[in-house]
Amino acid sequence: MAIEDILSELKKKIEDALPSDTTISNVEFEGPQLVVYTEEPRKFADNGNLVRNLAKNLRTRIVVRPDPKVLLAPEESIEKIKATVPEDSVISNYYFDEDVGEVIIEAEKPGLVIGKHGETLREITKKVGWTPKVVRTPPIKSRTVNNIREFMRTNLKERKEILKTVGRKIHRECTSKDEWVRITSLGGCREVGRSCFVLSTPESRVMVDCGVNVGSDENMTPYLYVPEAYPLNQLDAVVITHAHLDHQGLVPLLYKYGYEGPIYCTPPTRDLMALLQLDYIDVAARDARKIPYESADIREVLKHTITLDYEEVTDIAPDIKLTFHNAGHILGSSISHFHIGDGRHNIVMTGDYKYGPTRLFDPAVNKFPRVETVITESTYGNSNAIQPSLKEAEKNLQNIVKRTIDRNGIVLIPAFAVGRSQEVMIVLEEAIRKGIISDIPVYLDGMIWEATAIHATYPEYLNNDLRKLIFQKGQNPFLSENFRSVDSNELRRNIIDDPHPCVILATAGMMNAGPILDYFKAFAPDERNTLVFVGYQADGTMGRRIQKGWKEVPLPAKNGSDMVKMNMEVEIVDGFSGHSDRKQLMDYVKKMKPRPERIFTMHGEESSCIDLASSMYKKYRLETRALTNLETVRLV
């Protein structure tokens, strides 16, 4: 059946199901959802069950939108809204999204805009036609988030076309009589870096992750050229589990090589992804390394990204439904659950995950409606890869900071912008607030502040405790006055020229580049200072050399390199990892509901992947296998 026929059939079904006094003007696919346009949006708004029942009967996501005809012009609408809401709600911004017929109202006191039982909102709809959504004015402004919102607004028309094309492709008719399911590994098997898989059925092909191996020139990219993936325009969708470069660093390359379809990820992943991609090509340019793509390609990614929240079951291909679940690894990280066919098969791709609580996130989800095949990361898959508890790690870090401050020293912590930095910030904020360490400044340099601002934009992606702290107790730890963003060379200069007891969190995490090197150069010779590693230092990096105990360290300078004398204390604090340790990996599968049939391991050194696979086979009697790159395995 042609897609036009499918649409008019759907329209007829909806009209038949609606009460006779409720009319609709049009229906159209928009990405994974069906949009129903009506000149009477309030009738739908007043009857929440109407849409729910429609969606259930038609087995698709449905959104009701006001017909563009009934929308007041934005300027006029702002006047009307201002006249309707109390002044002390402090509205900081309006976003009119014609794309969806919504006006997003950013206010410092959202409750006042909503009104008792939502009556102010209903009043607004009546006056302006737009559907109002109220969000809290973000406590920290993120340049990235603002830029992305602005970019989306200026590309509304093109984006609308993209979503329409994607939507019509998703809802095309299935034609094959065959019923197989296969998974192809293009990278990230028996190695860390360049994670990339393709899930395929007779109807569709979906890529999961498209990472870059930043540590290797030779094996930098996944095997994108094999026929299971190439030509790329035959992919239906690309799903990104989280924003780390080893999972998404080459997504812009896909567009350069001819991909034209959608990217699915959570909203925080989209924003962090853009931030890290831009930084990736910046750093590559600065180091005069090969730059695989340009900022124009990154903009293509944004235009094609469709964000999904956790637990939203979504059609991404005629026979594949995707649901993201919390992975507990970094902000917006997700376990991807694929439901294929009408119950033919269910696959869980874990991405990176933490099956244990952290300061920021809840533990990874391992309860699903159904699951047969699990493809799990294995970073700490080795039998001996047991990490100390977070409690121990935190105590350890506090002691080090205390000791250093007491002797008038400076604590220098190299960290990745996304993940451990925010974890450490929260630990330090609490220690200062509780008086465990004294009231010192904590400087954040090199994208850490920007990444933190993105965290603050998405409080609903943080764990319960943190959300409670922020919303119920009004204590947003990220807003602590102890945190100082180092947003200029002058400020950095000042800190270096006027040393005082403080903590400095700076990138890059493995000390290969970035502002951390400036601080290190200045503070390494003084034995009162301490360098603290909270993350893994790969072989060949500056961080690893220092861990090994080098006493003189060569740093890049204008003319060749400077030798820096190492007198500062060096400490390693394990336990802050965003990855599950060996026990958590084993428990994640053991306690999974329902019990899966088959486990594949990936994302770990070869020995870790093999060790984990064989241990799970021995302990749980499941079919297991350490995947290798370039295999296509049939699941059904």
Place this chain on the structure above:
Amino acid sequence: MAIEDILSELKKKIEDALPSDTTISNVEFEGPQLVVYTEEPRKFADNGNLVRNLAKNLRTRIVVRPDPKVLLAPEESIEKIKATVPEDSVISNYYFDEDVGEVIIEAEKPGLVIGKHGETLREITKKVGWTPKVVRTPPIKSRTVNNIREFMRTNLKERKEILKTVGRKIHRECTSKDEWVRITSLGGCREVGRSCFVLSTPESRVMVDCGVNVGSDENMTPYLYVPEAYPLNQLDAVVITHAHLDHQGLVPLLYKYGYEGPIYCTPPTRDLMALLQLDYIDVAARDARKIPYESADIREVLKHTITLDYEEVTDIAPDIKLTFHNAGHILGSSISHFHIGDGRHNIVMTGDYKYGPTRLFDPAVNKFPRVETVITESTYGNSNAIQPSLKEAEKNLQNIVKRTIDRNGIVLIPAFAVGRSQEVMIVLEEAIRKGIISDIPVYLDGMIWEATAIHATYPEYLNNDLRKLIFQKGQNPFLSENFRSVDSNELRRNIIDDPHPCVILATAGMMNAGPILDYFKAFAPDERNTLVFVGYQADGTMGRRIQKGWKEVPLPAKNGSDMVKMNMEVEIVDGFSGHSDRKQLMDYVKKMKPRPERIFTMHGEESSCIDLASSMYKKYRLETRALTNLETVRLV
């Protein structure tokens, strides 16, 4: 490097290597070989080492051809040849092959055309320019062979273009830095029928076999549509192990679907393949079943077929060399050995094979220069699949025939046209010749005679004993006067209307169609007659029903079906199989030189493939695996 540059570089290298008085006029790729044209073909002919050394240095197959300029017109050439050779050599035919500058002289006494130490041949070359090749006039005329030769002659120009295109593609430059090898299973795993594999490297893709499952409508075709195979024009080559339909039945379909490259097989496989393909679409048309392709597609196959003899090492892709070895299964059947890269990997695809001597063929070859991965058939892979010896089977058959003839009965043997029919013919001929059974006619009906004629055309593909019998003792068993080809409906009618003691070999082998049914209908009611099964009868076939002991058998008739009363004796004679039994399968791998690293099983029922794989693992401690359809396994 462009292919033109590669060619002119090769030309220069050859000129440098030749003695200064020997000149060449041109070089060009033609399929897998490099053709060197010269106006002085005799200088090359006189110095055999010249070409051998060139081939060795350039690492490619080289053929020297007379420049077309020096070739006399065919009519004139015939006159000159006639004047040169003695009259009693009895020349029956001349084939002038401009394609290769050869004249094939078919003579009843080849020795007289060759002359003492080849002096007559040299005389001919001198007079006509063509390179003479002498073959014995086939003792039985094959319509198929003649038609194919005629077809090739009339399509010389197109074929020359095809070979040039293929040749230039094979000799293109390698460009990838990656070094993997993969194998994809598209059909014939854990099942018999629709055998099909794709071997791939970063440079090339080669399909091995493309069979049809004649027993199943639903799973009739291999999964040709998956990206490892499709689009088909990205395949470099298709290799066919032997002529049975489950290995080649859908080759013509490949051209219908866009394949444009070469087919590699042995010369007898090419001829039997055409015979069986034509019969396949005939039978399908008669039964009003779906006909997947037309005779035009079969002609495409012929145009694109490049035949290779056993033990000829041949480049079929920039990084893949193919060598066929005797498989002992049917005429021209081969074990395919793939040598990939410069020693990167070696794969043996067995196709169907008999690791044991039969009346027709030598045992399958299992000694190779190198081998790491073996993909073996498993038809009789089950632990209990032990067959009686050929000796016992023959004795058994002789006794049945004797007994039936003694009571004035008729022996009816359903058989496939290719393989067991010829085996049984030889056994019967010997028994009659030695007086073990009396001097009765043996009727051959339904393609059996034609298939036998193709056997007689290729005596060099039969085993030593048979060749000796034919050439040294002058006893060609196929020429026995007892054999009568049933080449008309009248003759068949006569046999049926005038029953007399005889043996009738007729197709189809499982009694689903063909002339066997006419005989069966006539002879089943008489208890003096015997029906003898010498081959496997699949579930659901008429043959299987009769084996089960049905006493009334419904046969298709003009109006619905006739019931036939079964009074004739029914016998099953095991042991004539062209497949290795379980012990031979195990021994084939055990005695393989060198010892392989890894065994994959295919071509058998699921339990047979699994049983064989697990037995080989337990006994030989090799990595083993029963492949499933739709996998892509990485070998290196």
